[in-house]
Every structure is written in structure tokens, then in C-alpha cells.
Amino acid sequence: MTIQTPVALAPAQRALSVLGGDLTERSLRLHLEGLSGVDAVGLEQRAADLGTRSIKTSSKAWALDRIIELIDLTTLEGADTPGKVRSLVAKALTPDASDVTTPRVAAVCVYGDMVPYAVAALGSAHANGGPNGINVAAVATAFPSGRASLRVKLADTADAVAAGADEIDMVIDRGAFLSGRYGQVFDDIVAVKDACRRDNGTHAHLKVILETGELNTYDNVRRASWLAILAGGDFIKTSTGKVAPAATLPVTLLMLEVVRDWHRLTGEHIGVKPAGGIRTSKDAIKYLVTVAETAGEQWLTPSLFRFGASSLLNDVLLQRQKIKTGHYSGPDYVTID
Amino acid sequence: MTSFLEYAPAPESTAILNLKDSYGLFIDGEFVAGHGTPFATISPATEKHIATIANANAADVDTAVAAARRAYDKTWSKLSGADRGKYLFRIARLVQERARELAVAESLDNGKPIKESRDVDIPLVAAWFFYYAGWADKLDYAGLGAAPRALGVAAQVIPWNFPLLMLAWKIAPALAAGNTVVLKPAETTPLSALLFAEILQQAELPAGVVNILTGAGDTGQALVQHPDVNKVAFTGSTAVGRAIAKSVAGTGKKLTLELGGKAANIVFDDAPIDQAVEGIVNGIFFNQGHVCCAGSRLLVQENVHHEVVDRLKQRLSTLRMGDPLDKNTDIGAINSREQLDRIRELSDIGEAEGAERWTAECAIPENGFWFAPTIFDNVSTSSRIAREEIFGPVLSVLTFRTPAEAISKANNTPYGLSAGIWSDKGSKILAVADELKAGVIWANTFNRFDPASPFGGFKESGYGREGGRHGLAAYLTSTVLQGAAL
Numbered sequence: 026m027t028i029q030t031p032v033a034l035a036p037a038q039r040a041l042s043v044l045g046g047d048l049t050e051r052s053l054r055l056h057l058e059g060l061s062g063v064d065a066v067g068l069e070q071r072a073a074d075l076g077t078r079s080i081k082t083s084s085k086a087w088a089l090d091r092i093i094e095l096i097d098l099t100t101l102e103g104a105d106t107p108g109k110v111r112s113l114v115a116k117a118l119t120p121d122a123s124d125v126t127t128p129r130v131a132a133v134c135v136y137g138d139m140v141p142y143a144v145a146a147l148g149s150a151h152a153n154g155g156p157n158g159i160n161v162a163a164v165a166t167a168f169p170s171g172r173a174s175l176r177v178k179l180a181d182t183a184d185a186v187a188a189g190a191d192e193i194d195m196v197i198d199r200g201a202f203l204s205g206r207y208g209q210v211f212d213d214i215v216a217v218k219d220a221c222r223r224d225n226g227t228h229a230h231l232k233v234i235l236e237t238g239e240l241n242t243y244d245n246v247r248r249a250s251w252l253a254i255l256a257g258g259d260f261i262k263t264s265t266g267k268v269a270p271a272a273t274l275p276v277t278l279l280m281l282e283v284v285r286d287w288h289r290l291t292g293e294h295i296g297v298k299p300a301g302g303i304r305t306s307k308d309a310i311k312y313l314v315t316v317a318e319t320a321g322e323q324w325l326t327p328s329l330f331r332f333g334a335s336s337l338l339n340d341v342l343l344q345r346q347k348i349k350t351g352h353y354s355g356p357d358y359v360t361i362d
Numbered sequence: 363m364t365s366f367l368e369y370a371p372a373p374e375s376t377a378i379l380n381l382k383d384s385y386g387l388f389i390d391g392e393f394v395a396g397h398g399t400p401f402a403t404i405s406p407a408t409e410k411h412i413a414t415i416a417n418a419n420a421a422d423v424d425t426a427v428a429a430a431r432r433a434y435d436k437t438w439s440k441l442s443g444a445d446r447g448k449y450l451f452r453i454a455r456l457v458q459e460r461a462r463e464l465a466v467a468e469s470l471d472n473g474k475p476i477k478e479s480r481d482v483d484i485p486l487v488a489a490w491f492f493y494y495a496g497w498a499d500k501l502d503y504a505g506l507g508a509a510p511r512a513l514g515v516a517a518q519v520i521p522w523n524f525p526l527l528m529l530a531w532k533i534a535p536a537l538a539a540g541n542t543v544v545l546k547p548a549e550t551t552p553l554s555a556l557l558f559a560e561i562l563q564q565a566e567l568p569a570g571v572v573n574i575l576t577g578a579g580d581t582g583q584a585l586v587q588h589p590d591v592n593k594v595a596f597t598g599s600t601a602v603g604r605a606i607a608k609s610v611a612g613t614g615k616k617l618t619l620e621l622g623g624k625a626a627n628i629v630f631d632d633a634p635i636d637q638a639v640e641g642i643v644n645g646i647f648f649n650q651g652h653v654c655c656a657g658s659r660l661l662v663q664e665n666v667h668h669e670v671v672d673r674l675k676q677r678l679s680t681l682r683m684g685d686p687l688d689k690n691t692d693i694g695a696i697n698s699r700e701q702l703d704r705i706r707e708l709s710d711i712g713e714a715e716g717a718e719r720w721t722a723e724c725a726i727p728e729n730g731f732w733f734a735p736t737i738f739d740n741v742s743t744s745s746r747i748a749r750e751e752i753f754g755p756v757l758s759v760l761t762f763r764t765p766a767e768a769i770s771k772a773n774n775t776p777y778g779l780s781a782g783i784w785s786d787k788g789s790k791i792l793a794v795a796d797e798l799k800a801g802v803i804w805a806n807t808f809n810r811f812d813p814a815s816p817f818g819g820f821k822e823s824g825y826g827r828e829g830g831r832h833g834l835a836a837y838l839t840s841t842v843l844q845g846a847a848l
Binding site for chain 1: 633634636641
């Protein structure tokens with residue numbers, strides 16, 4: 026083995042403080058490879074145990090409302106049009122026309138070119154990253170594959186931010202990660218984070234999609250989660266929704282353990298977003314339980330936890346109506362977007 | 363709402379139970395009155411009366427053993443293995459059909475959380491009967507010698523920690539092998555065994571093949587010392603086990619003992635740490651620590667000691683103690699006042715001996731018997747809480763520096779029932795497992811049970827194996843083996 030000249034990485038602040046001054050590809054690799062392993066059987070068993078919690082009556086009512094408040098209502102189709110996006114925004118603003126007490130979702134999530142239409146449709150309800158109203162999240166960096174040059178990914182990001190996106194959902198370069206080029210993945214994230222900067226010095230929130238279905242092992246998911254946090258991600262997100270399996274409870278549990286450990290280490294809060302495949306209230310409640318019993322209850326807030334979902338909202342609305350009226354209605358009693 | 367984590371109550375309904383006010387002894391297929399003074403069984407979570415239970419005296423034991431002998435001579439030994447198997451399959455299916463009822467009864471009488479009785483105890487009970495039902499017509503091919511034969515009447519005495527599961531561990535292999543049974547459940551947990559007697563009636567098991575006698579220690583003593591018994595099987599404390607071994611010595615009765623334990627759960631610095639913490643919790647706080655194979659001694663490598671203990675405390679703070687029938691309860695009630703007193707006494711000794719005590723903050727209900735999950739850190743090997751079986755939710759934490767030290771500390775106990783090893787390195791797990799003197803060794807998991815896996819101890823943890831093919835051997839004799847012995 027030859028000794029190679031250390032390759033310096035982009036000086037991301039978190040990495041500097043945790044890994045020390047000589048931030049190189051090698052120091053990053055040593056750190057990631059030194060993380061404790063994950064036992065797949067044990068992790069899946071723990072997730073299954075959390076899934077057996079029985080959430081009833083007042084707890085269930087609270088959970089259903091909170092699930093709505095944590096949703097990034099999503100449309101990511103090649104067939105998306107301004108009309109479809111306006112319809113999605115209308116649903117986000119008024120999830121249930123029959124019950125005005127229904128809370129609103131956290132954000133709408135669209136492709137970059139649809140951001141102007143989403144912003145226009147939201148009008149005064151656009152939160153602009155603030156606590157009131159609805160945010161606009163845009164997928165960027167050649168979503169979902171991420172197979173484009175860094176120049177294109179940065180332009181994609183800057184374009185969405187300029188159009189008014191409050192949150193950027195980027196994808197990591199899974200090819201680089203799987204071939205061990207951790208430094209490249211790291212530098213990409215740092216560069217995208219920089220592209221999230223607005224003229225006034227503020228940042229669009231950065232969610233880093235790991236695409237856990239392609240990373241394949243839990244050890245990889247843990248390493249990628251640490252890498253994304255060290256490089257400056259505000260959120261770590263499971264999936265694009267375009268690759269199966271998308272979000273699973275064990276993967277989300279593992280990512281929650283990482284943000285819990287990061288908080289223990291630094292006091293800093295990082296968000297988690299499972300996306301894809303969460304369709305029922307019952308499943309979503311299992312995620313709430315997992316968040317509360319792993320990272321803590323304070324994570325059950327839109328700035329720290331989101332569901333990337335489209336059909337979940339209507340199932341939650343049906344459950345809400347059931348609690349209110351005492352009987353189940355049907356899919357024609359909730360609106361499609 | 364103040365806190366999502368204070369989940370709203372989700373109690374399992376007791377409406378499914380159809381309990382009688384009082385229960386007799388189950389002898390020769392019928393419930394009959396006992397001749398001892400009846401006693402009450404209570405719910406340890408509320409101290410409320412559940413039912414009055416008959417008490418078998420020596421005369422009742424005589425009647426029951428005679429019924430078992432008759433059933434053995436006239437019916438059970440004449441049946442083919444395939445026909446015995448049919449009865450066992452029928453029992454297994456009835457246990458599944460009545461699973462919810464049995465789970466509620468078990469949690470009510472024993473104090474264990476419903477999620478454990480529902481997801482662990484009762485499914486395993488059914489699994490045990492299914493497993494041994496399959497063996498009943500294949501005994502000639504079990505590698506136990508040519509034409510193995512049943513022993514005759516088996517006297518079985520079981521503990522209160524897994525009442526119905528221990529019953530299944532005892533009855534299923536005994537019947538599959540062709541024996542008849544007189545079984546005594548523990549004094550504090552007779553309920554599920556009596557519901558099981560109803561299942562036997564429902565299954566139309568021939569009268570006398572299984573007899574269930576309720577009572578205390580004297581009933582058990584009369585049963586194991588009965589001259590017409592061919593086999594004694596006991597699960598319980600080492601002290602009682604020793605007395606039984608003495609009393610059957612020289613009588614020709616075959617004996618299986620499954621006794622206490624003080625298992626080491628060894629965590630190496632390369633362990634998958636989050637799963638190891640789960641495994642430690644499951645190892646000692648499963649069933650309130652009322653588990654003979656509980657991982658009550660945590661041996662953790664010194665360089666990760668603080669991190670493991672910190673994470674463990676954080677995890678324990680999320681455990682929910684309370685109503686055993688609530689589906690979200692993780693830690694139920696201690697089974698009896700007597701056991702609670704023993705746990706308290708040993709914990710006080712631990713504190714007096716200088717170990718650092720930490721107890722999870724949780725509200726203790728006013729009535730019933732409760733003990734909050736407790737860790738003793740910096741325990742020395744000579745401390746009593748590192749030597750004696752506490753049989754409660756109390757973990758002793760010790761450290762080690764090298765695998766050799768871990769092995770010698772793990773083996774430094776009169777017991778040898780189980781052990782756990784946590785490491786991401788397979789070769790290390792195998793090398794350490796080779797050196798541990800324990801009957802069951804779990805790697806990167808703990809407290810997993812399967813009917814196909816033999817279970818039993820080294821040293822003072824007992825002898826004989828239950829479960830698997832080995833479990834059949836305890837209830838069979840072979841002409842070839844006997845000839846060799848002469």
C-alpha cells in the first residue's frame with residue numbers, strides 16, 4: 026500500500042469541529058468506517074416492536090392532526106403541469122373542505138420548474154421558510170438519479186432557490202458512495218448547500234436524500250447519514266420514491282438513531298424525512314411512535330420531521346372523519362388533488 | 363395534550379375470560395374437589411382476588427397418580443404414535459384458537475405485560491405442541507436407540523414465571539413420547555393451567571392422560587416422592603431442585619432439572635451498540651427479569667463501559683411500567699409479595715456493598731407489587747448481586763478488558779444456564795462461545811426460544827435438556843441402551 030497525499034475536503038464547519046483541523050478524504054473515511062456496526066436482525070426486531078404500540082382515543086386524534094402537519098405533499102411526475110401543481114396547492118391549503126379545523130400540511134414538494142407555479146398558487150399562504158403557512162420544497166441535483174455534472178446540479182439548485190423554493194431536496198451520488206469516493210459525495214453536498222444561499226445571506230433548507238434502497242445495507246445507511254450531516258445537511262431523507270424499497274421503518278429508526286447521537290454529541294438538531302411508500306395512517310402512526318421513543322418527542326415538529334407522501338393525506342382525513350362521526354366513509358368523501 | 367408519549371390507555375378487555383369462582387383439581391378428565399385447604403389466586407398488579415383454587419393433599423396425589431397409571435396402561439401406551447400426534451395437533455390448534463383468552467388469563471394471574479403473553483408466551487405454547495406432535499410418530503428415527511419406549515407416569519412441577527409455556531415444555535414432549543402426566547403448576551399462577559385443562563376436555567384427550575394438581579410446595583413434594591412415578595421433571599429454584607435430586611436418588615426415577623441462572627451478557631467494544639442496548643434490555647427486563655436464563659450480569663468491555671451504560675439509562679427511561687393488560691406496557695408487576703421482598707432485600711445489599719444504584723423514574727401504582735427497572739454499576743465480582751440469582755428487573759454491570767477476562771468472569775459462577783455475546787466479528791463470537799460453560803449461548807440477541815432448540819444448564823443450573831430432539835430423550839428409554847447399561 027502506498028501512502029497517498031491526503032485530499033483536502035471542502036471546509037464544512039460541522040466536519041471541521043468533529044473531525045478536527047486536517048479535514049481530508051482519509052480522515053472522513055476513518056471516521057465513517059469507525060462507526061459502530063448495525064445488526065440487521067436486531068434493528069428490524071426493534072422496529073417491529075415499536076410497530077406494536079397501540080395508539081388509541083386522544084393519542085390517536087392528536088397523532089392524526091400531527092401527521093398532517095408533518096406532510097410534504099408531493100407530486101413528482103414527468104406529467105406534472107401548472108394545473109396539477111395548483112390543484113396540489115389547493116389540497117395543501119384545504120385538505121378537508123368538510124372540516125375547516127383540519128390542519129395544513131408543512132410543504133408542497135415539486136420539481137424545480139414547477140416552483141414558480143406553487144409559489145404563485147400559495148400567494149399569502151406561502152411560509153417563505155417561516156413558521157406560518159406552507160413551504161415550497163423543490164427536488165434538485167438531477168433528481169432522482171443524480172447522474173449529471175456538479176455544474177448542472179448546482180445550476181438546478183440555484184434555479185429552484187431563485188424561483189422561491191424554501192427547501193431543497195437533493196440526492197447524493199450513490200455511485201460515488203458505493204465505490205468508496207466519500208470525499209466526492211461530501212464535497213457535492215457542501216457545494217449544493219452553498220448553492221442554497223440566497224442573496225440576502227439566508228439559506229434554503231437542505232434535505233439530503235440518501236436513496237437507502239440503493240445503498241442496500243444498514244451499515245451504508247448509517248455512514249451516509251453521518252456523511253450528510255457532517256457536510257451540512259439540515260435534514261436526512263430516505264428516498265426519492267422512485268426506487269423500491271423506499272422508506273421502511275427500520276431504515277427510519279436507524280436514521281433517527283443517528284440524529285439522536287448527533288444531538289448527544291453536539292447539541293444540534295437534524296431533521297429526518299422518510300419518503301415513499303407510507304400510505305396509511307396506521308403506518309404513519311408507527312413512525313410517530315418511533316420518532317418519539319428514539320429521538321424524543323421534541324422531534325415531532327415540522328422543522329425536524331416530515332413525511333414525503335401523496336396518498337397518505339387522504340387516508341388520514343378518512344380516519345379523522347371516522348373519529349368525528351363515528352363511522353367510516355369512503356374515498357369519495359375526501360378530495361383528490 | 364401534554365405528551366404524546368403518555369399514550370392513552372389501551373387495555374385489553376377481560377370480557378373474553380369466562381372464569382369460575384372456584385376451580386377443583388383436574389383428575390381423570392374431570393374437575394374434582396381437593397382435600398387440602400383451598401387458596402386464593404390474586405392479580406399481582408392489583409392484589410384483587412381472581413378465583414379460589416383447590417389444594418391437593420397426599421391422598422389427591424395418590425388418586426391422580428393412579429389415574430395417570432391407569433390411563434398409561436389401558437389407553438395411552440396402546441395408541442400408535444400417529445394417534446398421539448393427532449391429539450397433540452388438536453391441542454395446539456385449540457391453544458391458537460383460544461390464544462387471546464389464554465394471554466389475558468396469563469397476564470392477569472402472573473402480572474406479565476399482555477404484549478409478552480400475546481406475542482411470546484402463547485404463540486410459543488402452540489409452537490411447542492405442534493413441534494412435538496410432529497415427533498410422536500417418528501420416535502424410532504430420532505436417533506435415540508432402537509424402538510424407544512415411554513417411561514410411564516411423569517411427575518412435573520413448574521414455576522410461576524412462564525406458567526403456560528413451562529406447562530407446554532413439560533407436557534408436549536412427555537405425551538409425544540407416550541407418557542402420562544401429573545403436573546403441578548405454581549401456587550401463585552394456577553389459572554392458565556386450569557384453562558388448559560378445559561382445552562384438554564375440548565380436545566377429548568383420554569381421561570387421566572394429563573392430570574393437573576394445584577397446591578403449594580407440600581403438594582409438589584408428595585408428587586415427586588410418589589413411589590409409582592417413573593419420571594420427575596422440575597423447573598424452579600436450585601434449592602428445591604437439590605432437595606428433589608436427593609429425594610429421588612436411588613429410586614430409579616429418571617430426573618430432569620432446570621434451575622436457576624446468573625447469565626453473563628458480554629458486550630465487546632465492536633458490538634452493534636444500539637442493538638446491544640436493546641439486547642441488554644430484553645435480556646434482563648423481559649418478563650420483569652423473572653427469567654431463569656436472564657442476562658443479569660452485564661459484562662461490558664471497559665473502553666465502552668460509560669457509553670453503554672449511558673445509552674442503557676436513556677433507553678430504560680422510555681420503558682413503560684404499569685397495568686399488565688395495557689397493550690403499551692413494557693414492564694408489568696412482580697409476581698408476588700414474597701418475590702418483591704427478595705428483590706428489595708438483594709438490591710439493598712447491593713447498595714450496602716458499594717455498587718452504584720440507578721433506578722428508572724416511573725410512577726409506581728399504589729396497589730400491587732412493583733419494582734422499577736434498576737441498574738447497579740461498578741459491581742465487583744465478589745458482590746452478592748453478582749453471585750446470587752435476583753430473579754427481578756435488576757442488572758449488575760461489571761467490566762472486562764480482554765476476551766480472556768470476559769470468559770473467566772462469565773464462567774465464574776455456580777450456574778451455567780445461558781450467556782450472550784455481542785460483537786460484529788463472527789470469529790470472535792465463535793471463539794468465545796466455545797469457552798463459555800453455559801447450556802444456551804445467544805449471539806447478538808438474547809432470550810430467543812424455539813421448540814427445535816434444546817435448552818438446559820451446566821453445573822447448578824440443572825441437568826437434562828428440554829426442547830428439540832434432546833427433549834424427547836428425557837421421556838424415553840431404549841432396550842438397546844438398557845442392555846448396554848447392564
